[in-house]
Amino acid sequence: MPPKAKANGVKKARAPAKRKLAEEFPPGEVLTDNAKKKWKLGSAVGQGGFGLLYLANEDSLGTVKADAPYVIKVEPSDNGPLFSELKFYMRAAKPDLITTWMKSRKIDYLGVPKYWGSGLHEKGGERYRFMVMDRFGTDLQKLFEGCEKKFSRKLVLQLGLRLLDILEYIHDHEYVHADIKASNLLLSHTNPNQVYLVDYGLAYRYSPEGVPKEYKEDPKRCHDGTIEFTSIDAHNGVAPSRRGDLEIMGYCMIQWLCGRLPWEDKLTDPVYVRDSKLRCRDKIDEFLKSCFSPENIPVEMGKFMAEVKALGYTDKPDYTKFRGILQQGLKSIGSADDKKLDFSVSTNSCPSVKTPKRKKAEGKGQSADETGGTPSKKRQANGVKKTSPVKKKTVVSSEPAVKKSRGRSKKNP
Known part of the structure; x- marks a missing residue:
């Protein structure tokens, strides 16, 4: 029997293979x-x-x-x-x-x-x-939401210092993370003053054998990552870089301080989000004014984002300089890094959020990627996944499932 003719000379594309669901094994396996x-x-x-x-x-x-x-x-x-x-x-x-x-x-x-x-x-x-x-404990997204989406300035700066240690390590081992966000930051299962960056599903080996990848835009990769925080490079379809990790980290810290990023009103439009970030990068002072009241602008975040802006695609960040900026921020509010992460007291009128008793956490177990638990629900529009609103809670459990946000648009001119 002769093969079927191709319609209009075009071979029909194969549908992507469906992934299998994992079988549940009995305890003791x-x-x-x-x-x-x-x-x-x-x-x-x-x-x-x-x-x-x-x-x-x-x-x-x-x-x-x-x-x-x-x-x-x-x-x-x-x-x-x-x-x-x-x-x-x-x-x-x-x-x-x-x-x-x-x-x-x-x-x-x-x-x-x-x-x-x-x-x-x-x-x-x-x-x-x-x-x-x-095994880990709760994720910061749950704490953030339970804290009415605002962390204290001291806490945010301390989290930033911990993240700089993490990023310097993984960058030194030829990788970038590319998906830093509160739901991918988990507290230790036994020590609530320790925080871990998890979910390396988007981790990218930016410098195999010590040779950094070159800057190259690929329209097929536009907007990879989580739309709220992903870097301008990622919006343009460029492979993740060290400066991209620091840019994402900066967006996270600003959101933790003020509760909301300026582009969160249209997360279903990745081009709008990208263009908003471009404007904010070019006018950092105006960006911060759009996020904070005049008397509450964190000067250190302006300096941090300015240093990110100055980095070239293949540049190695000066991690010591970035640490100095955050430490100066702590000094400016009469504080210092005491290695304690206090989620119970906030200068931002945050309600008390207590770390749960270990027995309750153990009963619920862990969640999606590193710890186990119930996956957080997300919705999708125009090819971009967006986190659904979550009711505010002060109950802390374990890590939710982490999904990647991806959308596509025309290549940035």
């Missing part, structure tokens, strides 16, 4: 990683994308209890998100690398999740990929 180390699964505590998260511990430790220190992310091996994230963890998040870095910088902790193992597991004729990670 044992997985063996690539290093032959065995891990035992506890209860499923969350779903992220097409994978499931389980509490876990080393197989020799018996039953997996509610205070298990690890989580294991499992997804069908044909799916792609976990495979992409694994590349980062295996190259840059091994415990010895992180420990060596901390000692060299003389810091008490580094907010990068540690990679403990990964491998393939077969069950019922299906193959699954898994990765073992640290």
Whole structure:
């Protein structure tokens, strides 16, 4: 039988393959990683994308209890998100690398999740990929919303200092994160004064073997990331960079301080968002005036964004200089970095938000990417995913599922 003729000479495009949903394994299932180390699964505590998260511990430790220190992310091996994230963890998040870095910088902790193992597991004729990670507590987005979407200036500057440590580390290991936001920042499961940057699904190796990628616009990649915070480079379809991470970080800090970014009224229009960011970059003082009352403008954020603006695409940021700007901001309000993250008191009329008792957090488990929990709902318009409004709460649970916002438009002229 002869092949069917192509309509109008055009070959019909194949529909993208559907990703499989992960099968839920019973508690007690044992997985063996690539290093032959065995891990035992506890209860499923969350779903992220097409994978499931389980509490876990080393197989020799018996039953997996509610205070298990690890989580294991499992997804069908044909799916792609976990495979992409694994590349980062295996190259840059091994415990010895992180420990060596901390000692060299003389810091008490580094907010990068540690990679403990990964491998393939077969069950019922299906193959699954898994990765073992640290367990974490609540995410900052829940705290932010419970705090009427305003953090104190001291807290924001301290979070900025922790983020600079994290970004300097991952940048030094040839990667950029590209999706910094409150829902990707989690408190430690055991120490509420430690915050970790998670979800490396968009992490990009910007400098393989020490050779930085060149600036190149690609219309197919326009607006990658989370629309509120993604960098101007990303809006233009350019691969993520170190300056992009710092730009995203700046937007996050300003939102945490004032509650809302100027372009949040039209997040379904990525071109509008991009153009708004361009105007704000060109006129930083006016940008800050649109976010704050005259007497409350954080001068340090203007200096921070000016330093970001001065960076070239392949430039290495002066992390010490950026730290100095934030430390000066703390000094200007008569404060200092005491290493304590206080979410209960705010100069922005924020209600008291208490870190939950550990028993309740353990009962709920963790969520989507690193910790387990109920995924946050999002809606999509014009190809751009936007976070749906969430009722204000002071209850803290665990990390929500993280989704990427993506839209497309014509190439920036």
